[in-house]
Amino acid sequence: xxxxxxxxxxxxxxxxxxxxxxxxxxxxxxxxxxxxxxxxxxxxxxxxxxxxxxxxxxxxxxxxxxxxxxxxxxxxxxxxxxxxxxxxxxxxxxxxxxxxxxxxxxxxxxxxxxxxxxxxxxxxxxxxxxxxxxxxxxxxxxxxxxxxxxxxxxxxxxxxxxxxxxxxxxxxxxxxxxxxxxxxxxxxxxxxxxxxxxxxxxxxxxxxxxxxxxxxxxxxxxxxxxxxxxxxxxxxxxxxxxxxxxxxxxxxxxxxxxxxxxxxxxxxxxxxxxxxxxxxxxxxxxxxxxxxxxxxxxxxxxxxxxxxxxxxxxxxxxxxxxxxxxxxxxxxxxxxxxx
Amino acid sequence: xxxxxxxxxxxxxxxxxxxxxxxxxxxxxxxxxxxxxxxxxxxxxxxxxxxxxxxxxxxxxxxxxxxxxxxxxxxxxxxxxxxxxxxxxxxxxxxxxxxxxxxxxxxxxxxxxxxxxxxxxxxxxxxxxxxxxxxxxxxxxxxxxxxxxxxxxxxxxxxxxxxxxxxxxxxxxxxxxxxxxxxxxxxxxxxxxxxxxxxxxxxxxxxxxxxxxxxxxxxxxxxxxxxxxxxxxxxxxxxxxxxxxxxxxxxxxxxxxxxxxxxxxxxxxxxxxxxxxxxxxxxxxxxxxxxxxxxxxxxxxxxxxxxxxxxxxxxxxxxxxxxxxxxxxxxxxxxxxxx
Numbered sequence: 001x002x003x004x005x006x007x008x009x010x011x012x013x014x015x016x017x018x019x020x021x022x023x024x025x026x027x028x029x030x031x032x033x034x035x036x037x038x039x040x041x042x043x044x045x046x047x048x049x050x051x052x053x054x055x056x057x058x059x060x061x062x063x064x065x066x067x068x069x070x071x072x073x074x075x076x077x078x079x080x081x082x083x084x085x086x087x088x089x090x091x092x093x094x095x096x097x098x099x100x101x102x103x104x105x106x107x108x109x110x111x112x113x114x115x116x117x118x119x120x121x122x123x124x125x126x127x128x129x130x131x132x133x134x135x136x137x138x139x140x141x142x143x144x145x146x147x148x149x150x151x152x153x154x155x156x157x158x159x160x161x162x163x164x165x166x167x168x169x170x171x172x173x174x175x176x177x178x179x180x181x182x183x184x185x186x187x188x189x190x191x192x193x194x195x196x197x198x199x200x201x202x203x204x205x206x207x208x209x210x211x212x213x214x215x216x217x218x219x220x221x222x223x224x225x226x227x228x229x230x231x232x233x234x235x236x237x238x239x240x241x242x243x244x245x246x247x248x249x250x251x252x253x254x255x256x257x258x259x260x261x262x263x264x265x266x267x268x269x270x271x272x273x274x275x276x277x278x279x280x281x282x283x284x285x286x287x288x289x290x291x292x293x294x295x296x297x298x299x300x301x302x303x304x305x306x307x308x309x310x311x312x313x314x315x316x317x318x319x320x321x322x323x324x325x326x327x328x329x330x331x332x333x334x335x336x337x338x339x
Numbered sequence: 340x341x342x343x344x345x346x347x348x349x350x351x352x353x354x355x356x357x358x359x360x361x362x363x364x365x366x367x368x369x370x371x372x373x374x375x376x377x378x379x380x381x382x383x384x385x386x387x388x389x390x391x392x393x394x395x396x397x398x399x400x401x402x403x404x405x406x407x408x409x410x411x412x413x414x415x416x417x418x419x420x421x422x423x424x425x426x427x428x429x430x431x432x433x434x435x436x437x438x439x440x441x442x443x444x445x446x447x448x449x450x451x452x453x454x455x456x457x458x459x460x461x462x463x464x465x466x467x468x469x470x471x472x473x474x475x476x477x478x479x480x481x482x483x484x485x486x487x488x489x490x491x492x493x494x495x496x497x498x499x500x501x502x503x504x505x506x507x508x509x510x511x512x513x514x515x516x517x518x519x520x521x522x523x524x525x526x527x528x529x530x531x532x533x534x535x536x537x538x539x540x541x542x543x544x545x546x547x548x549x550x551x552x553x554x555x556x557x558x559x560x561x562x563x564x565x566x567x568x569x570x571x572x573x574x575x576x577x578x579x580x581x582x583x584x585x586x587x588x589x590x591x592x593x594x595x596x597x598x599x600x601x602x603x604x605x606x607x608x609x610x611x612x613x614x615x616x617x618x619x620x621x622x623x624x625x626x627x628x629x630x631x632x633x634x635x636x637x638x639x640x641x642x643x644x645x646x647x648x649x650x651x652x653x654x655x656x657x658x659x660x661x662x663x664x665x666x667x668x669x670x671x672x673x674x675x676x677x678x
Binding site: 092093096097098100101103230231241243246254255256261264265266267268269270271272273275276277278279280281282283284285286 | 431432435436437439440442568569570580582585593594595600603604605606607608609610611612614615616617618619620621622623624625
């Protein structure tokens with residue numbers, strides 16, 4: 001089968017890879033309908049994380065082709081969406097809603113889903129079947145549910161976005177934009193998006209942002225203070241992963257407020273004295289997307305939400321290298337790869 | 340009146356100070372029945388924070404002697420307990436339960452309550468009257484409510500201690516020990532106290548600790564893992580304020596667990612990548628003690644709890660210097676000063 005391999009920073013190739021096969025009796029093999037490129041794939045692409053002939057991709061939707069002997073709920077022919085962490089969904093950690101920390105978890109990125117087929121471990125725990133075969137125009141939104149929507153949703157939940165609360169969103173990438181969508185769906189009347197890119201501002205407004213702040217850092221924090229009567233936002237989503245973004249998020253929240261951070265941390269250190277005096281709640285990490293998939297699929301199936309709009313470039317898998325380049329150069333926010 | 344002044348590190352004196360008087364119409368003047376020395380008073384005493392002729396003390400119980408023209412609910416003759424932050428208790432931040440961050444807050448430590456009398460700003464918002472004049476044996480417990488009990492209580496709430504949850508407590512000072520008491524009162528069946536001092540272990544057990552762990556750092560974390568089926572504690576209280584204690588707390592919590600930190604942070608930096616991968620909730624800072632005072636006073640008045648046991652040395656105010664010395668040398672956990 002064809003699949004993406006990152007040979008090294010900046011060097012992405014689509015080449016012939018071995019077809020996946022059932023290894024554990026709880027596995028499923030899926031034929032992908034679509035996959036995509038994640039903002040986190042850019043860290044190794046840019047040399048900020050080591051990479052050497054790595055298979056790529058951890059987001060996926062597709063049709064089940066084969067299941068292992070112990071798979072009970074997922075069937076051949078199902079159209080499925082799964083999380084970027086495979087999880088058993090039965091252990092104490094999963095039942096508490098933290099499937100990304102399942103003791104039996106497997107990171108899908110190590111298997112590589114930017115490919116024609118993929119092996120999904122713990123299929124019953126990991127995959128959620130849609131009510132039927134989706135209309136083609138729903139594919140991008142279901143694809144978004146696999147990671148960026150689920151991650152933005154978790155960030156909004158971690159930030160306790162909800163009725164009566166003002167939410168600020170740091171980061172205007174796909175996750176931040178879908179954090180805006182999630183915050184509105186969760187009931188927040190006021191959602192302030194930090195963004196200085198006109199196209200992303202437009203999408204943020206489309207997803208429900210009520211205010212846009214172009215300033216960053218301390219100037220951005222000052223604007224949030226102005227917009228919230230000097231108190232700060234109740235809820236802040238951090239969807240970047242840098243020191244500046246994390247501190248901007250913490251400083252934008254009011255005492256007692258909640259910061260949900262989902263940007264993969266790179267060289268971040270949170271000063272204890274400032275965190276102590278801020279009085280905010282801080283929660284984040286890899287999103288337990290599996291927890292939200294049934295609800296997200298329902299909202300997409302009912303056409304209540306249209307998160308697929310974050311994909312502003314669609315390419316066939318064979319042109320994955322062009323997709324990486326576009327995201328690296330910021331000419332695309334999020335790239336969908338079709339098969 | 341007599342009051343404590345810290346001339347410099349290690350140099351505590353009780354000397355004649357000017358009597359406090361009503362400055363704002365919302366002030367009250369109280370005659371102290373008792374005050375005490377806080378673990379945080381040891382930071383400047385040890386030279387870890389700058390200090391120069393500073394009035395000391397922020398914990399207090401006593402009888403109201405005079406009130407300003409705008410004081411409505413607090414009356415002359417009331418026996419009162421107050422928080423170490425004066426707060427209006429009417430603003431949006433106070434009503435959300437974060438009185439320690441009231442925009443009008445005044446830090447009582449800047450007024451100095453290790454003294455015969457004290458001015459309490461925002462008296463209606465800050466002070467809570469007891470149902471009557473307390474029996475003398477209740478004084479230490481009411482004194483504890485003013486800070487160490489309220490702080491331990493906030494830490495337990497921030498850590499979401501409650502039924503069905505295992506709570507670990509880092510720090511066996513007065514706040515940590517009262518965190519044990521709070522966790523049990525909030526319904527936790529299992530409370531694991533980190534302590535290597537036999538007398539503090541005994542008090543921890545008296546307050547409801549079910550397990551004692553003597554190891555610290557990674558060895559301590561490993562013991563928590565053993566005691567929790569490899570998952571970690573649901574709730575962890577951090578009541579020290581050092582890097583080692585903070586990391587021990589974060590590493591002792593399971594994914595999705597809650598860390599409540601109340602140790603005043605000194606040279607702490609939380610690594611973002613580790614926090615990201617830990618998946619814990621982190622919340623803490625100066626405790627909004629005022630929020631809990633009515634409930635804590637009721638539990639003490641009913642003799643349901645006896646937090647006054649943390650005071651293992653009682654001295655008259657004039658011997659405050661001996662009290663500082665005892666706490667610095669760890670021959671006392673917490674010193675009560677009587678008037």
